[in-house]
Amino acid sequence: MATKIRAAVLQAFGQPLVLQELELDPPKAGEVLVRMAASGVCHSDLHVAQGTHPTELPVVLGHEGAGVVQEVGPGVAGLAAGDHVLLTWLPYCGQCRQCARGWPNRCENTAWYDATLEDGTCRFHSGGRPVHHYNTSSFAERSVVPSRTAIRVDPSLPLTELALMGCAVMTGVGAVLNTARVRPGDTVAIVGCGGVGLNVVQGARIAGATTIVAIDVVSAKLELARELGATAVVDASDGDPVDVVRELIPGGADHAFEALGRQETIEMALALTGRGGQAVLIGMAPHGARVGLDALTTTLEERCVRGSWYGSCVPLRDIPLLIELYREGRLRLEPLITRCGLDDVNDAFARMEAGETARTVIVY
Helix, strand or coil: CCEEEEEEEECCCCCCCEEEEEEECCCCCCEEEEEEEEEEECHHHHHHHHCCCCCCCCEECCCCEEEEEEEECCCCCCCCCCCEEEECCCCCCCCCHHHHCCCHHHCCCCHHHHCCCCCCCCCEEECCEEEEECCCCCCECEEEEEHHHEEECCCCCCHHHHHHHHCHHHHHHHHHHHHHCCCCCCEEEEECCCHHHHHHHHHHHHHCCCEEEEEECCHHHHHHHHHHCCCEEEEHHHCCHHHHHHHHCCCCEEEEEECCCCHHHHHHHHHHEEEEEEEEECCCCCCCCCCCCCHHHHHHCCCEEEECCHHHCCHHHHHHHHHHHHHCCCCCCHHHEEEECHHHHHHHHHHHHCCCCCEEEEEC
């Protein structure tokens, strides 16, 4: 029997999400139905809503969620109704070459996950027509997800905070620990201090970087970056931040992270790296975006440019690590959060676009 739920649905690119009632089918084999407790509002959701990274319409967005398992489908092991779960938007087959090499974030067989579940169908419906999925579709009171993407957590931990581990925290901290492999004594620069960039700051502090320079144009975000571990902050609206950072880090940074996905900020990150340094691209650039690269300098100074997709994570390995860091107080989540209800999701997008929040979390 289908369940009636409320969800925020994107009906047309460039238009506000519409709050409406949908029907949600029960989970099929290998799936679980989750009652959402919280969902972060991420820039990737905004990119889809604006049509920068389009998907099938209509669609229920949201991919940074946590909740409680309500029902499990056939063949699901290790999860039961009542379990508290953190949702990762990374399903993986476990059988392709990339999975076998230990890189499930590069799985070759998950192209289906952009708009449907694995069998190519949708569990959301409205008026007899399918409504598409977007990863975990956490902008809904309830959602059906692959069981592999629901990771059981201690029920004593607050799901409102844990929800951020599903995307922003894993993406930012993972980029530092897994992709860049920052070591004690390294120098780090971060371009963009939104939800992901601020977690790069935290990851750099956890990794033992001695100099951590955060760059943004919003003073409140720079203050938060300093609170979370930045040793220096640079307001990019006051002049050329490259010159300022190179005064703070003579010779350039060992690691420069770009967390916005814009041509000008990617080129800024490239300019911030020093000899033997690497620029790590995290932000989601528009399709077809191109940046200039000084090829000779890259060769002579052994610089590196690399991408980081979902923090190069292995969820079953890395989420327990993040939770332990959180328990120890080394990973702070509450300072990032502005709370709202599902009805306020469009306001959350507007505040994010204006740079007013680090991370808005829908609390159900």
